[in-house]
Amino acid sequence: MPQPRHIFYISDRTGLTxxxxxEALLNQFGxxxxxRYTYPFINTVEKAKEVIAKVNANAEANGERPxxxxxxxxxxxxxxxxxxxxYQINFFETFLxxxxxxxxxxxxxxxxxxxxxGNTQRYDARMEAVNFSLNHDxxxxxxxxxxxxxxxxxxxRSGKTxxxxxxxxxxxxxxxxxxxIPDDLESSDLPRMVKPYKDKLFGLTIQPERLxxxxxxxxxxxxxxxxxxxxxxxADAQAMFKRHGIPYTNTxxxxxxxxxxxxLQACQLKRRF
Amino acid sequence: MPQPRHIFYISDRTGLTxxxxxEALLNQFGxxxxxRYTYPFINTVEKAKEVIAKVNANAEANGERPxxxxxxxxxxxxxxxxxxxxYQINFFETFLxxxxxxxxxxxxxxxxxxxxxGNTQRYDARMEAVNFSLNHDxxxxxxxxxxxxxxxxxxxRSGKTxxxxxxxxxxxxxxxxxxxIPDDLESSDLPRMVKPYKDKLFGLTIQPERLxxxxxxxxxxxxxxxxxxxxxxxADAQAMFKRHGIPYTNTxxxxxxxxxxxxLQACQLKRRF
Numbered sequence: 101m102p103q104p105r106h107i108f109y110i111s112d113r114t115g116l117t118x119x120x121x122x123e124a125l126l127n128q129f130g131x132x133x134x135x136r137y138t139y140p141f142i143n144t145v146e147k148a149k150e151v152i153a154k155v156n157a158n159a160e161a162n163g164e165r166p167x168x169x170x171x172x173x174x175x176x177x178x179x180x181x182x183x184x185x186x187y188q189i190n191f192f193e194t195f196l197x198x199x200x201x202x203x204x205x206x207x208x209x210x211x212x213x214x215x216x217x218g219n220t221q222r223y224d225a226r227m228e229a230v231n232f233s234l235n236h237d238x239x240x241x242x243x244x245x246x247x248x249x250x251x252x253x254x255x256x257r258s259g260k261t262x263x264x265x266x267x268x269x270x271x272x273x274x275x276x277x278x279x280x281i282p283d284d285l286e287s288s289d290l291p292r293m294v295k296p297y298k299d300k301l302f303g304l305t306i307q308p309e310r311l312x313x314x315x316x317x318x319x320x321x322x323x324x325x326x327x328x329x330x331x332x333x334x335a336d337a338q339a340m341f342k343r344h345g346i347p348y349t350n351t352x353x354x355x356x357x358x359x360x361x362x363x364l365q366a367c368q369l370k371r372r373f
Numbered sequence: 374m375p376q377p378r379h380i381f382y383i384s385d386r387t388g389l390t391x392x393x394x395x396e397a398l399l400n401q402f403g404x405x406x407x408x409r410y411t412y413p414f415i416n417t418v419e420k421a422k423e424v425i426a427k428v429n430a431n432a433e434a435n436g437e438r439p440x441x442x443x444x445x446x447x448x449x450x451x452x453x454x455x456x457x458x459x460y461q462i463n464f465f466e467t468f469l470x471x472x473x474x475x476x477x478x479x480x481x482x483x484x485x486x487x488x489x490x491g492n493t494q495r496y497d498a499r500m501e502a503v504n505f506s507l508n509h510d511x512x513x514x515x516x517x518x519x520x521x522x523x524x525x526x527x528x529x530r531s532g533k534t535x536x537x538x539x540x541x542x543x544x545x546x547x548x549x550x551x552x553x554i555p556d557d558l559e560s561s562d563l564p565r566m567v568k569p570y571k572d573k574l575f576g577l578t579i580q581p582e583r584l585x586x587x588x589x590x591x592x593x594x595x596x597x598x599x600x601x602x603x604x605x606x607x608a609d610a611q612a613m614f615k616r617h618g619i620p621y622t623n624t625x626x627x628x629x630x631x632x633x634x635x636x637l638q639a640c641q642l643k644r645r646f
Binding site for chain 1: 378386387388389390393394397398401402403404405413414440444446460462464465467468469471472475476478480481492495496497499500503504507510532534535538539542587590626628629630631633634635638
């Protein structure tokens with residue numbers, strides 16, 4: 101078994117961008133093992149020196165230079181990091197020069213401040229969407245449901261809540277959700293609470309075996325967690341979606357991100373930031 | 374006023390990576406305007422043809438080629454996209470070859486499937502963390518509070534809930550939160566519910582003027598939203614953090630992402646995926 105290759109994510113901000121693209125690239129090497137270190141907020145000469153020392157010590161200890169994904173906006177810090185003993189993939193440096201040429205404009209090359217009105221608006225939109233989603237989680241209230249951008253519908257544990265919260269946090273979407281309980285599933289009509297908002301409905305379905313595993317974790321050996329229960333609930337829910345022409349998707353093999361983007365596109369939702 | 378430059382995000386998956394790095398780069402051109410289009414899930418020849426037609430039509434209509442940030446893993450689709458009339462920044466192509474050389478391994482070059490055990494585990498950890506955060510939002514329950522990775526503490530509307538949910542969704546962190554109400558703030562002791570978990574506490578503070586604006590939005594012209602109330606609550610909360618040696622940060626100029634990463638680092642929290 102070969103030693104895992106060591107990966108450094110270095111950023112003068114959160115490091116999320118570096119991690120994002122780094123992970124997308126490393127995912128292409130599915131048979132290799134990696135050990136990861138993230139150093140966010142490397143925005144002073146002092147911190148840069150510390151992280152360089154860590155990278156160099158790591159290279160020495162492993163007898164192999166690590167790989168560093170570097171997303172540093174500040175020129176001085178970035179040039180310092182370059183001296184570290186690592187194979188470096190440098191996002192800003194790679195693309196910024198070319199982009200300046202294409203845009204015929206100079207990059208300001210300053211770490212984004214967060215005092216701008218845009219950021220406050222983004223924060224407010226996010227807060228509002230998160231609050232909306234929390235207030236309309238699990239069908240707890242139909243108050244202001246007409247203000248929802250979308251209403252996710254599905255059986256218990258089909259993935260509604262995380263998807264709603266992700267839509268709220270990532271896109272400022274006001275996503276409500278409504279759990280289809282056995283009473284709803286027995287009826288051929290839409291549940292009373294959501295019926296007036298048919299155009300906002302989106303259905304989630306799930307493989308019964310996966311649903312069973314999730315429910316079993318939550319309430320072991322209950323009727324709720326039995327495979328038969330899961331099968332019939334999922335079948336009834338899917339029949340309801342078809343009967344009323346409600347768009348739906350299967351959550352089984354999708355990540356929360358994929359679900360959110362899929363719903364955004366399928367319902368043509370407008371991002372709020 | 375110059376016309377905004379048109380930006381295409383094209384991906385055979387969610388497009389989040391392309392958007393992430395694209396936005397980080399475009400942020401460096403703060404004085405320019407951009408108009409954005411995202412095309413996720415471009416994973417078939419048919420869809421690729423459609424998006425190429427859209428890019429070409431856009432270039433023609435604007436008399437200027439758009440900029441395309443392309444994050445397509447599949448070789449065939451990526452080579453098709455290359456023929457579109459856009460200035461293209463191509464993440465995989467730019468870095469993957471070099472990375473293959475450095476890792477001395479071949480990239481599998483296949484869009485990630487989501488059937489792997491790793492993905493299921495990630496999904497489960499996320500679900501669990503989100504459920505935990507929801508069950509411990511706003512100090513509603515001290516049940517299983519010992520299982521929290523961190524407990525955020527702060528006055529009402531200081532940004533606790535979105536930060537907890539982000540920590541849960543992005544890192545699988547079990548983040549509880551406890552709202553400091555006037556009764557808590559009058560005492561020199563820590564609130565009873567969280568006192569046993571002092572080592573897990575992290576404080577959020579906020580500029581009183583910003584807090585007032587947020588509260589005013591929620592409950593206009595209430596005592597709760599008065600600047601004096603905000604000032605004294607924030608001062609009392611900060612005094613409590615100092616008195617008990619609880620680490621804290623000011624949320625005013627930070628995005629939810631920045632707060633989450635900051636807390637992750639300050640509390641040395643271990644990501645669950």
